[in-house]
Amino acid sequence: xxxxxxxxxxxxxxxxxxxxxxxxxxxxxxxxxxxxxxxxxxxxxxxxxxxxxxxxxxxxxxxxxxxxxxxxxxxxxxxxxxxxxxxxxxxxxxxxxxxxxxxxxxxxxxxxxxxxxxxxxxxxxxxxxxxxxxxxxxxxxxxxxxxxxxxxxxxxxxxx
Amino acid sequence: xxxxxxxxxxxxxxxxxxxxxxxxxxxxxxxxxxxxxxxxxxxxxxxxxxxxxxxxxxxxxxxxxxxxxxxxxxxxxxxxxxxxxxxxxxxxxxxxxxxxxxxxxxxxxxxxxxxxxxxxxxxxxxxxxxxxxxxxxxxxxxxxxxxxxxxxxxxxxxxxxxxxxxxxxxxxxxxxxxxxxxxxxxxxxxxxxxxxxxxxxxxxxxxxxxxxxxxxxxxxxxxxxxxxxxxxxxxxxxxxxxxxxxxxxxxxxxxxxxxxxxxxxxxxxxxxxxxxxxxxxxxxxxxxxxxxxxxxxxxxxxxxxxxxxxxxxxxxxxxxxxxxxxxxxxxxxxxxxxxxxxxxxxxxxxxxxxxxxxxxxxxxxxxxxxxxxxxxxxxxxxxxxxxxxxxxx
Numbered sequence: 366x367x368x369x370x371x372x373x374x375x376x377x378x379x380x381x382x383x384x385x386x387x388x389x390x391x392x393x394x395x396x397x398x399x400x401x402x403x404x405x406x407x408x409x410x411x412x413x414x415x416x417x418x419x420x421x422x423x424x425x426x427x428x429x430x431x432x433x434x435x436x437x438x439x440x441x442x443x444x445x446x447x448x449x450x451x452x453x454x455x456x457x458x459x460x461x462x463x464x465x466x467x468x469x470x471x472x473x474x475x476x477x478x479x480x481x482x483x484x485x486x487x488x489x490x491x492x493x494x495x496x497x498x499x500x501x502x503x504x505x506x507x508x509x510x511x512x513x514x515x516x517x518x519x520x521x522x523x524x525x
Numbered sequence: 526x527x528x529x530x531x532x533x534x535x536x537x538x539x540x541x542x543x544x545x546x547x548x549x550x551x552x553x554x555x556x557x558x559x560x561x562x563x564x565x566x567x568x569x570x571x572x573x574x575x576x577x578x579x580x581x582x583x584x585x586x587x588x589x590x591x592x593x594x595x596x597x598x599x600x601x602x603x604x605x606x607x608x609x610x611x612x613x614x615x616x617x618x619x620x621x622x623x624x625x626x627x628x629x630x631x632x633x634x635x636x637x638x639x640x641x642x643x644x645x646x647x648x649x650x651x652x653x654x655x656x657x658x659x660x661x662x663x664x665x666x667x668x669x670x671x672x673x674x675x676x677x678x679x680x681x682x683x684x685x686x687x688x689x690x691x692x693x694x695x696x697x698x699x700x701x702x703x704x705x706x707x708x709x710x711x712x713x714x715x716x717x718x719x720x721x722x723x724x725x726x727x728x729x730x731x732x733x734x735x736x737x738x739x740x741x742x743x744x745x746x747x748x749x750x751x752x753x754x755x756x757x758x759x760x761x762x763x764x765x766x767x768x769x770x771x772x773x774x775x776x777x778x779x780x781x782x783x784x785x786x787x788x789x790x791x792x793x794x795x796x797x798x799x800x801x802x803x804x805x806x807x808x809x810x811x812x813x814x815x816x817x818x819x820x821x822x823x824x825x826x827x828x829x830x831x832x833x834x835x836x837x838x839x840x841x842x843x844x845x846x847x848x849x850x851x852x853x854x855x856x857x858x859x860x861x862x863x864x865x866x867x868x869x870x871x872x873x874x875x876x877x878x879x880x881x882x883x884x885x886x887x888x889x890x891x892x893x894x895x896x897x898x899x900x901x902x903x904x905x906x907x908x909x910x911x912x913x914x915x916x917x918x
Contacts (some may be wrong), residue, residue, distance in 0.1 A: 371820065372824060375821060375824070376824065376897055379897075383828065383897075385833045386827050387824040387825075387827045387828050388826050388827070389738075389827055404689075439736040515867070517556075518560070518563075518567075520551055520565055521560075521561045521563065521565070522553055522555070522558050522560040522562050522694065522874045523552045523553065523560065523562035523563065523874055523876060524547050524562070524563045524564045524565060525564050525651065525652050525701075525880060525881075
């Protein structure tokens with residue numbers, strides 16, 4: 366399983382046959398392991414990395430929101446965090462160490478849309494004490510991919 | 526008008542420029558080529574290595590180092606080769622830091638070759654050995670390796686190539702271009718032949734860190750009775766993706782390293798200082814990077830070998846380096862024709878096997894230092910090319 370995870374992490378979107386070739390095992394074995402990983406919720410799917418800065422249309426705005434929360438007796442932060450995770454525009458929701466409790470990454474069509482959402486919806490969730498919103502101004506690297514990668518291979522075409 | 530030909534070194538003058546130079550020039554001039562032609566990693570040098578090197582510039586470490594290289598670097602090299610390859614060399618007298626592995630090869634050949642000496646050079650192999658031997662007035666003796674022997678040299682063939690004039694054997698494994706490796710039992714057989722002689726070995730182990738399928742590199746110099754007759758060449762280019770830093774090292778018996786150092790001192794002075802500091806960081810903290818790159822190469826290796834076999838070009842299973850060496854005999858074209866037509870008709874660049882010696886005829890060298898997507902596109906085009914070739918006949 367460890368090898369499959371490494372391969373998935375480095376090369377998402379491969380066919381079962383390609384994965385089998387690259388790991389030197391049978392496609393059936395890969396399928397079985399992936400199935401098990403899905404059932405155990407280890408493998409949760411794959412997602413495209415898009416440079417939204419270049420998409421333009423629709424202004425894909427992104428913000429990180431630090432949220433301070435009053436934990437609930439017996440439930441800690443889980444209840445609030447689960448509620449927040451249900452919101453479709455919340456892309457990521459993490460419990461954090463440090464100066465605040467929950468970190469949210471959210472997307473929206475405009476700064477205003479996100480700001481209003483935070484003010485009207487997020488802050489109103491029971492247990493939320495405060496929020497601090499940081500807007501993303503420019504994406505340099507997303508999910509391990511540097512956005513401004515050179516188009517041309519500077520190694521040339523042939524060397525011995 | 527000056528007759529330059531009479532003024533130049535005649536040994537150098539008589540070395541023929543490679544016949545495939547034209548092909549290379551053509552490939553380099555085309556800018557929309559999908560290439561599988563380069564012999565260097567696609568990974569950048571790991572960040573922490575770059576960072577350490579920059580730090581040394583910031584504090585002004587910009588002077589020459591000792592001729593043989595920074596003592597701290599030689600000490601790290603000595604530790605690294607002990608841990609990884611069970612090689613024991615005294616960092617004060619048996620380690621020389623060179624400008625790439627290539628300089629080490631050049632120094633060794635120049636240090637040992639007298640006019641008329643024969644140097645055995647396995648083929649196909651990297652291109653630099655023969656010309657350097659010839660410039661020194663030595664005679665390169667090709668030792669052809671074949672696919673039926675997994676491109677390994679055999680003790681029997683080696684014995685047959687040895688004459689009273691044999692000075693040294695070049696041992697280029699893991700091999701560029703075939704990806705062949707030599708395992709312990711095979712090395713033992715070769716060592717048994719050499720132990721009875723005064724023949725030196727230069728073991729070019731630049732791809733030592735890149736062996737696959739659970740096999741680890743064995744250095745001939747780790748076998749009994751061999752250190753005294755071996756010089757090992759290794760470096761940072763492939764192991765740590767540091768090609769442009771131009772840094773390598775030679776390990777060997779003090780009397781040989783001393784002479785190589787003398788030559789290095791006159792010609793080079795010392796290897797680039799910043800690169801040497803970067804190399805210390807690489808050896809201390811770069812093992813994980815090497816492992817990651819190796820795992821990625823292994824994914825691609827399995828993929829590309831199967832892909833070539835699937836499209837009908839039989840491909841030897843490489844166990845080292847980052848090349849595969851498929852046969853193109855089934856197409857009826859020569860290696861040069863195949864590569865030139867593939868480049869012109871499908872804009873895919875690969876290297877003709879003949880670039881690595883006449884025995885590379887019938888093969889192409891394909892590098893998998895490219896993303897899987899890139900490799901897929903290139904293979905797709907090669908498949909189209911093969912289809913069109915079939916329709917012609």
